[in-house]
Amino acid sequence: MAKEQAAEKIEATENPEVKISIIPRYCKGCEICVKLCPTQVLGMDVFKVKVVDIDKCTICMACELRCPDFAIFVEKKK
Amino acid sequence: MAKEQAAEKIEATENPEVKISIIPRYCKGCEICVKLCPTQVLGMDVFKVKVVDIDKCTICMACELRCPDFAIFVEKKK
Amino acid sequence: MSARYEIRFSGSGGQGLILAGVIFAEAATIFDTKTAVQSQSYGPEARGGASKSEVIISDKTIDFPKATKIDLMLALTPEACMKYYKDIKPDGTLLVDEDFVKETPKGTFKVIRLPIIRTASEEIGKAFVANIVALGAIAAITGQVSLEAVEKAVLSRVPKGTEDLNKKALKAGYDLAKARTNG
Amino acid sequence: MSARYEIRFSGSGGQGLILAGVIFAEAATIFDTKTAVQSQSYGPEARGGASKSEVIISDKTIDFPKATKIDLMLALTPEACMKYYKDIKPDGTLLVDEDFVKETPKGTFKVIRLPIIRTASEEIGKAFVANIVALGAIAAITGQVSLEAVEKAVLSRVPKGTEDLNKKALKAGYDLAKARTNG
Amino acid sequence: MAFDYDQYIRGGKLPHIWCPGCTYGIVFKSILRVVDSLKLNRDDIAMVSGIGCASRLPGYVDFNTLHTTHGRALPFATGLKLAKPDKHVFVVSGDGDATAIGGNHFIHACRRNIDITMLVFNNFIYGMTGGQHSPTTPSGHLASTMPYGNVDPSFNIPELAKGAGASFVARGTAYHAAGLDKLISGAVQHKGFSVVEIINACPTTHGRRNKFKSPTDMLLWMKDTFLPAVAFDKLPAEKTAGKFPIGVLFKKEGAPEYCETYYGLVERLKKPREGRA
Amino acid sequence: MAFDYDQYIRGGKLPHIWCPGCTYGIVFKSILRVVDSLKLNRDDIAMVSGIGCASRLPGYVDFNTLHTTHGRALPFATGLKLAKPDKHVFVVSGDGDATAIGGNHFIHACRRNIDITMLVFNNFIYGMTGGQHSPTTPSGHLASTMPYGNVDPSFNIPELAKGAGASFVARGTAYHAAGLDKLISGAVQHKGFSVVEIINACPTTHGRRNKFKSPTDMLLWMKDTFLPAVAFDKLPAEKTAGKFPIGVLFKKEGAPEYCETYYGLVERLKKPREGRA
Amino acid sequence: MAQVKLLQGNEACAEGALYAGCTFFGGYPITPSTEVAEYLSRRLPLIGGVFIQMEDEIAAMAAVIGGSLTGRKALTATSGPGFSLKQENMGFAMLTEIPCVIVNVMRGGPSTGVPTGPGQSDIMQCRWGTHGDHPAICLTPAYVQEIFSETVRAFNLSERYRTPVIIAIDEVIAHMRERIEIPDPGVLPLINRTKPTCPPSEYLPYDDSKGDVPPMANFFEGYRYHVTGLNHGTDGFPVNASPRIHTDELRLMRKVESNKAEIIKYEEYLLEDADVAIFAYGISGRSAKTAVEAARKEGIKAGLFRPLTIWPFPEKQIADLSRHVKGIVVPELSLGQIIFEVDRCAKGRCKLEGIYRVDGDPINPAQILAKVKEVM
């Protein structure tokens, strides 16, 4: 049954090291990721999360690990 | 309400030191007193307890203490 | 319902009277060709006290399973005797242990006294087979089931190792009754 | 049932629309002389999502308490607007937040767009009083209850210390509507 | 002069219904001695029970007595106690009543620490229904529903009570009847929820099936198996197998009692506004 | 390559129903990572729950899922496990579901030591019904039925499980999500009944009422309050007040697992006569 | 001077309990009844009353009975699943004759069903839910003001007859807000259980010689008696198989049966000349009233019989009704429950049509009107 429709992602890719993907339809705007990000990479776009400054990302994974809604993913490129 | 009808007792009094009272109507013949009496003072009369040899009684109270049926009482005379 | 025969086994808790009833019913309906229903009364907590077990025997299906017009009642204790005798038929039979049930209630029914418990303890040497002795006696008195059938039923129910003991008890009861009722 | 006037407050979970409904009903029936019934829909677990609160106002006792022919519906989110607009009367009114509800469904009903949330956040400085702003606007548009009654009701419900804030919000909403609907 | 039990027993109720050799009667007497020694007023005592042989006890004592549904004695008792916090409330319950169907109420009463004296008559079996295994039946023992020997692990009642937060936990036995008086007396005097597990013997449905020749043998088994905590604690580990301590096993001082906390709140609220939400 | 949660989530079920900032989603992800790391076959997994927000989890996972009645998940799960002892059975339950109405089933599952993995989502409140106090609500906290501050003492879930005889007891938090994976993984691999209390946050019905400004604040509170057992044990007594240990708190080795004992009996009985009563 | 408030049905129920003198609430939360508990958790501590949230509904019911036994008027509130769990202890209160009031806010479906949707499908369970023969009194108010006053009446009946009384409402009216007036103390009469006047030594808790409702002593007041869920003698002690049991249980039923005139209450609306009668209670009764008005507007002679007491069932009234109308329409939020009772009493004397709805929405006036026309 799994995987019948994957929700569309917004991907921040402008940094060579890291890719941050956000699924707006899943994001509930709880701000957990925003507030737990040690380097203020993330911010709010009214009710949803957005990437503010990807270059500050240290790929600590705190946001992905503690997002309760499967809405944000961080990947080290290659 | 208590004490409206006291059940009749059989009292073994022939010893100057001790009196052993038995209430046959309450005795269920479990033999606990008989078997726990360290000095074989007690015995069975078919289905009920009876005093066999009161003079051996050391007034240890084991029988009274562990009779589940309020059927045997031991008293040191005055 | 002439074919209907009602037996009540009564005494005190520990005397194995429910088992006696069960064995008698088994004898009648499993090892013999009759129809039988066995039932018993449970007290609030079935702890000692007077207890009874009933067996109804018939040639046809039995619908109402309770004894109301008793053909034969066994009583091993005075309490049980007094508590349960009332349903005995005018022409019924009251079988009591002659040592333990000294007084028997008045009534037009026939009273048979047998030393059931004494036979068990003295002749067989085990007071607890009194129920089997009683079975033998009842088989003899009622003639409702063959001694063979009762014996088979007894053997199918008693613990291994006690077979001979119980056979002896049964026979003793049977003979006792035959002798006394010179049947 | 001409005297019957049905209002639905809709939006998303946290926007205080149930409270808005309660206050409006209180204004009508406690601080004013109308009869009113307020009810709300509970989701399976009332966690966020589109939510609605309904108030029915009348001069006589109200028996059936649910809104079926809506005179005015407020919608603060597009989801709520789409989910709930269908019961609006042909000649009814749909009041939406002009910033958040861009598209409105087609229908013969009248549509009024007001910057409710913006007024709350910018003019009053607290987005969470949007529900009170909306109340003022609805008082003005429907004329079902006097501004005084609504104000009394608001003050009786809001936490101490926030009275003035809410008064301002209510007035702002009222004026906003009066201005836009040049009533 | 022998102790006068009759003053606390309802007229005409003896002999009680328990079987020959059932040790419940021994405990019954201990309870009456304690009530007498503490000079409790009978009008101020309620004794509540569930269903089971042990639960028949309230019918005999001349207190306010409540024989409820199976396993539910504690919540009924909680209602009584909260409604009349100055009264003495006893609960008597069997191992099944208290820890099988009644287990939830048991742990919650422990948690609340409400001032009720809970006496658990543990005879390791469901006596009244004819000897089915209970949550305390020793493994391997025969029961009418464990014809091949009990495969269920069993509760350690004091450990369970402690884990649930009880503030007074003791264990005694019918054999150690004199010591039992002290334990029950201590439980009654403890302000808070107190549990006394009382080891009992059911010759009819447990003893017979498990090769105890007589009720006395079961009492003697208690004598060998249950040692005063002091003695038990001195035993080398390897010697403790199959032995259990008796006495006051656990006591928490100064834990707030539930009724005091609740009525404390009521008092607080009387003071104008303060602490209002 | 990011972990692919979708493979274990039923299609079209996201976003889940939990509130913004509800930490259940964090735990949900941890469970999926564990299932994946242990290479469990989804067909062999059953996830059972009672009623409550936590109990909604089974609806999302692509296993055999059973959403039962309030508090009863464990006995349903016991039926599944005994009937099919070779399968993996998870139970997810809230603090109310597991320890209020479900408390009796909880202690009996601990006693039996049946091989079920019990995950207790403790958010200190009845979330689904709108924030009434639960048996774990900290004293003094505000709840919809404790408007003047909670007067009920609370359970220590690991202590309760231990007292009831559980053979594996751990505690983790949603904040310590990575460590949680290890605890759940350990619980799944333990042969016997395993309990993991998982500290969670309910911003909607508990946080707001109790001055937590945001879900993040509640996560940070977990960070400060719950310390790895090793660290916690090193703390001087006076420093431990208001702090709690996380990690595997108690483990009993070699305690017989219930299904093994039961089916062991079945095997024994196959051998002619032996051990028959 | 009477207080005026805008309250939810559940809140009005709590206010009614307080008015009646309730000082003990034991509960366990469940949608859609929880507001009763929440409201009382704020109010009871202020008047020295007891509010306790128990570990489950079984315990809540038990605690309430315990509280009542000490003389406090006691209340519990729940919904379907919890109501099922309370059944065993409700039976205990019925047999031991301990007054108390149980509110069941009916939601949708069997099992967990639709927790936030309305239902009227526990109504037969309100009569037959616990095992064994037992008396049943169940009230079904439909308006917030009525929920208040019927809650007061529930306590009065409970104290008067020494028996639990059930209040069965549905989610719609439980959560709906309406204006209510809370009269001053003394305006509504209150009934308290009769206490014994005899000396304790002579007290028989179940003495049936002076009427069907024996005086009830409270615990801790000097009458040391025994209360048991086993069938018992007049002295309260257990009896085994005996005619006494039959006599005693007949009395329990008679407490209700022979006092129907006092217990049964209903509203008749435009029934005098009605061709079609609607039998409906709770939210369905409200819809029905609107439907009747609509029908009358169209010249259809419709009328409404709205029971406020559903158990004991108004048998006589429905029998009479069935003799005077062409048909009876029974709308209920179930798949047909109370219609069985109407059928039993109407005995086929007139047409009988049910309207069943369990999709989570109330039956609306239009549905009822349509059915009324069908029956004409």
Added chain:
Amino acid sequence: MAQVKLLQGNEACAEGALYAGCTFFGGYPITPSTEVAEYLSRRLPLIGGVFIQMEDEIAAMAAVIGGSLTGRKALTATSGPGFSLKQENMGFAMLTEIPCVIVNVMRGGPSTGVPTGPGQSDIMQCRWGTHGDHPAICLTPAYVQEIFSETVRAFNLSERYRTPVIIAIDEVIAHMRERIEIPDPGVLPLINRTKPTCPPSEYLPYDDSKGDVPPMANFFEGYRYHVTGLNHGTDGFPVNASPRIHTDELRLMRKVESNKAEIIKYEEYLLEDADVAIFAYGISGRSAKTAVEAARKEGIKAGLFRPLTIWPFPEKQIADLSRHVKGIVVPELSLGQIIFEVDRCAKGRCKLEGIYRVDGDPINPAQILAKVKEVM
């Protein structure tokens, strides 16, 4: 070759379960039902079946449902107080459509009542005991042999219709011993639940498109589906207020309603020419049969209608009966329960007289005969 034994009714019930293929028993002891458990505790381990005594009846019911969900045929047995406690989870099984069999051995009184005395006063609870609308099948055998065969039938109906089935007997027949013949395997037909044939990806656990009883997949067999006590869609996932709920619940009722012909079973004895009919089940049915014979001996044309299926109620049959007899006599060990149903169906077409008895003894033939004469 058939085994012949002298068994108690409870033992015959256990034998019936074993014959039907039951391999799971979850229970909690209670008089007078305990022998069912005790018997199975000896037998089940011998065949690799599961016997477990749970912590209470609620847990026992839950375990049984869990066991059944894996494909085992599962049984529980209890009496009044335990039956009340099982109600919530019984409702869960009804809504989730999980087969299982519940034996209720009826004892005396409400609450704890008379544990060792017989009763027939849970019979309405067997229909209405759990909250919400729900289907009900309940069988009432009266002879030990019949208890055996009806237990087999109970499992068959349960598997056939994916719904719990109740067997309601009384203490007398439960404890009574009679000769029974246990036929060889295969002699009595056994029914097993239909399993899905579609690939798991297409499986809809509550698909109503191909009939009212959707195929049921067992857990752990590749069909990973969701089971919930919330009202649900054909896919098994919760739905909130929606017409689907109405459709689905109607189907649940229809599973029973539209299959009455197959489910309803009864014995008619000398009814053809009867002036007076006796409607009686269980022990009362046995007494009634003796009474009929006695009446016939006296030349009174009495007959017996003895339902083996009490729920669904044989409405049509009783309606017909009421057209052909002068009167119907209903003896029951209660203060009048099933007579309400007879009344509803007889619609006053003939006299109706009840015989009620709750003193701990069964109603005897003489009592019935006397009443029959009254009615003549």
